[in-house]
Amino acid sequence: MLGFVIRRLLVAALLLLAASFLTFMMIQLAPGDYLAQLRMNPQIGDDVVEQMAERYGLNDPVLVQYGRWLGNLARGDMGFSFVHERPVAGLVWEHLRNTIFLMTMVILVTWLMALPMGIYCAIKQNRLTDRVLSALAFVGLSIPNFFLCLVVMWLAAEIGGIPVGGMTSAHYEYLSWGGKVVDVALHMAIPVLVIATGAMAGLQRVTRGNMLEVLRQQYVTTARARGLPEHRVIYVHALRNAINPLITIFGYQFALLVSGAALVEIIYSWPGMGQLILEAVLTQDLYLVVGVVLGSGLMLILGNLLADILLGVNDPRIKFGERGAS
Amino acid sequence: MLRRRLRQFWDMCWTNGFLLSAVVCLTLLYLVALFAGFVSPYHYDNEDRTRSYHPPTRIHVFDDGRLTRPHVREYELTFDEDYRRVFVPVEGVRHDLRLFVRGDTYSFLGLLEWDLHLFGVGEEGRIYLLGADSRGRDLLSRIAYGAQVSMTIGLVGVAIALLFGLLLGGISGYYGGWIDTVIQRSTEIIMIIPGFFLLLALRAAFPPDWDSIRVYFFIIVILSFIGWASLARVIRGMVLSLREKEFVAAARVLGAPDRFIITRHLIPNTASYFVVYASISIPGYILGESALSLLGLGIQDPHASWGNLLQEAMSITQIQLHPWILLPGFFIFVAVMSFNIVGDALRDLLDPQQEVTTTI
Secondary structure, X not given: OHHHHHHHHHHHHHHHHHHHHHHHHHHHHOOOOXXXXXXXXXXXXXXXXXXXXXXXXXXXXXXXXXXXXXXXXXXXXXXXXXXXXXXXXXXXXXXXXXXXXXXXXXXXXXXXXXXXXXXXXXXXXXXXXXXXXXXXXXXXHHOOHHHXXXXXXXXXXXXXXXXXXXXXXXXXXXXXXXXXXXXXXXXXXXXXXHHHHHHHHHHHHHHHXXXXXXXXXXXXXXHHHOOOOHHHHHXXXXXXXXXXXXXXXXXXXXXXXXXXXXXXXXXXXXXXXXXXXXXXXXXXXXXXHHHHHHHHHHHHHHHHHHHHHHHHHHOOOOOOOOOOOO | OHHHHHHHHHXXXXXXXXXXXXXHHHHHHHHHHHOHHXXXXXXXXXXXXXXXXXXOOOOEEXXXXXXXXXXXXXXXXXXXXXXXXXXXXXXXXXXXXXXXXXXXXXXXXXXXXXXXXXXEOOOOOOOOXXXXXXXXXXHHHHHHHHHHHHHHHHHHHHHHHXXXXXXXXXXXXXXXXXXXXXXXXXXXXHHHOOHHHHHHHHHHOOOOOOOHHHHHHHHHHHHHHHXXXXXXXXXXXXHHHHHOOHHHHHHHHOOOOHHXXXXXXXXXXXXXXXXXXXXXXXXXXXXXXXXXXXXXXXXXXXXXXXXXHHHHHHOHXXXXXXXXXXXXXXXXXXXXXXXXXXXXXXXXXXXXXXXXXXXX
């Protein structure tokens, strides 16, 4: 098990390095850079720009620059953000924390709502509630996140009372401890709702499908025939087997959510990874782009790894390390 | 085989109301995209800045309580008690709605210049069935032109991703060895970065001020670059299992060249997966383009795509004052949902074992 995790992480680290190289090259080969914007600024003299280029070694060949960046990375230095005038590592960590915070809430809401809904729909297959919920799930799956964002933003503004945008109010610093929690929770409510809609819909559909499949198995019939109470049949015999494929989805979902949430974060100005990369891309802030790509890739890897470990815990038949490390 | 499948799909349409409406919606949207110039009353860049955020005009059929020709009222800009701009209909000034009127010239199917429009109110008035944007351009016309971008980007993108995914995945699975390793590692590198971040990083590699035509093709290239990786992995898996099948071994023993085995045995056996894959992944392309355009990194004004039309709706005050600017998003929703429904039906029909996948 430990060996499996270590090997997986090693492969992932190599892949991330390759990804960082690609990103580095892409941004470097792109016309213009951050300094070009400084040159356009009449308040900044050419000599200052040259000094900056000299200090960060931006005049060196691309490969030399990448090599230097890699060397610094080994020492835990991810480079310097020109726009924020801060080290990238701290910046990425701050935003990553906010995104993970948001994601955790989303996943909590999603699973707590979708699992019971999916199970219920499977038990009451083709009844009215099943049909209505399944149709709603389909709509939820199809509605683009950013469109839902805007519609919910509009509704929230019409109703009033719910803050839209940002993570904290302006007077956050003056609030008591409890007040701060309530303030953040209120700001989170709408982004979590919007992101969870799509994720929930997908999970509900899969849960329902898996549950239906399992309920058709012979061991379920056997369990019923032996006179087990229905709730034991469903929650012990069927559910444990139906949940297996869902755990893989948990990992994927984490990855998908990182991606899907980015746009919601941007629209609601939640200070997460989405905002950070948009800003970095728009200003061609080289090291920051690479840093964000690394950070988001790391989240994806950890999500998948977590899913694999959970899968092994839930299903003892799965042995680690036999399937290769990809 | 194909005809039987088509026949089955057709039968499914008539028993499943959702599916039928999805197919109808998609057909309509593609027709609108094809005949955008004809369907829309104005050119996408025909602006009237005195009518900024003109509200949707109602079509009246009664005048003074008597049935008349359908017409729209002239609207006048005034200010309400809070000094907000409001448009109020002017009593007595009406513009008759006419079919097949002459108006802005457009190129019909890219072949010939034409100026005939399906409907309009002539020179003296303006008709805004879905309202106007900040520069007084007709939203309906812009949505129709936007459909040309949004509805085609998925098709072209999927086609390119299929081509590369098929080619590289096929080579990877069929030949194995170091080629396989190289291709598989490349797909892993692409898949290790979350899609949206990769999308933005790739976009950063090109100048933001490109014209819309180049950006359009470029977005397709980026999206299919992201899309081919997962497909190549699936194809590789399929080819690996097919390669061991008896009929492939038999063909090889009989001395069939690789080309024959690939085109006659491998591709037909994986074909049903492509159809399902295409219809399920098109929404991802539509959403990807919309997201980029929404952030101002995609199709640029004056050209229209459903994503960049929504850009005006990014502020709460604008939505509150002019809710109709949210309408382009509704079209994205309808298109995505229709593709999802069709994809679901195709999967049930062709490939019942396939698992549910979700997109952005």
